[in-house]
Amino acid sequence: MTEPWSAGTPQVVHLPSGRTLRGRGLRHDLPEGQTPTFVVHLTDHEPPGPPWESVWVPWRDFWLPADPVDALRKLRIAYERAESDRVELCCGGGIGRTGTALSVICVFEGMDPQEAVTWVRKNYHSRAVEVPWQRRFIRQAFAAGAADPGRA
Template sequence: MTEPWNADTPKVITLPSGRRVRGRGLRYDLPEGQTPTLAVYLIGHQPPALSWESLWIPWRDFWLPADSMDAMRKLRVAYDRAMEERLEICCGGGIGRTGTALSALCVFEGMNPKEAVKWVRRNYHSRAVEVPWQRRFIRQVFTTGATGQEQS
């Protein structure tokens, strides 16, 4: 098991389950201190190789993931691993796409989509989930459960 994120690390939020996740904007310098053991990059181009493991979800700024089902599966993998690893989720500015992904993690925690967005805006960034179609993606996560199949 990896040492978890320090609770006072900037941009680290603690989900109700106790999982700690750091959101970050790639336009800014890597914060000093702990580094992630797993990062999820929500960007339009392949991220560079780094010293930690990463998952790439092709996702252009202000849009949706190129493949919603693949995005949900990767976010679920990251969520499952976040209990024992230092998970970082990041996009260009660290607000819209990152907030949307953090909201998806909250749905995995059992929150409904509206509650998830409110929680992320209250605990991470007040402008997280910037556009209506990002809220629609969170509803899709809720209805599919990240399995790629509609729940009955």
């Protein structure tokens, strides 16, 4: 098991299950201190590989993942890894796509879509989930049974 994110690490959210994840905008410098052990890049172009394990979800700014099923699969991996690894979700600014991904992960925690968005806005960033179709993606994750690991 990896040492968890340190208390007070900026942009780290503590889910009700006890899992922790960090959201980040790639346009900002990597914060000092601990580095992630697993990263999900939510970007329109595949980023250069960081020195830690990572996956890429093709996702244009202000839009939806190019392949929603693949995105849910990779977010499920991040959710599962967050139990024992330092997981980071990141997009360009760290707000819309990252907030949407965090909201989907809250659905994995058993929250309904609206509760998930509200929770992420309160605990991560007040402007998370920027456009209506991102909310729709969260609802689709919920409808697909995302809270049930056997269905997402």
